[in-house]
């Protein structure tokens with residue numbers, strides 16, 4: 681029984697730190713200058729992106745590729761996103777943040793959080 685509880689705690693902490701990793705990359709690469717989880721800025725909100733692609737493994741892989749090599753024609757009413765010359769592994773973590781973890785944050789707090797956290801960089 682003790683082991684079961686322990687493994688739950690370990691899995692919980694691991695999944696939490698993975699979610700954090702995506703968010704840290706999002707701030708480190710300055711994505712938050714143009715994006716936010718729930719509001720449109722220069723780029724579409726992650727909510728709109730998540731609604732378009734879903735959260736399957738295939739969606740994460742597709743979005744990871746689009747972060748490295750954006751396709752502005754996917755979002756004709758927006759300006760162009762600059763390409764990101766980052767490792768595919770990082771793009772996957774970012775895509776997971778865009779499609780899944782960012783959508784678990786609280787809508788009313790996120791933009792304030794973004795601003796507070798980007799002050800540290």
Ligand code: HEC
Pocket residue numbers: 706709710711712713714715722723724729743746747750751752753754755758759760761762764774775778
């Ligand atoms: C200078 C502003 C800017 C920055 C910085 C930026 N984006 Fe974007 N992003 C856009 C715009 C504008 C679009 C819509 C047009 C396009 O895709 O070119 C977009 C689209 C996207 C899409 C949808 C792609 C598609 O084709 O459906 C994703 C995902 C995305 N951005 C993630 C990110 C991530 C992750 C970062 C940081 C690594 C980032 N963006 C940084 C402006 C930006």
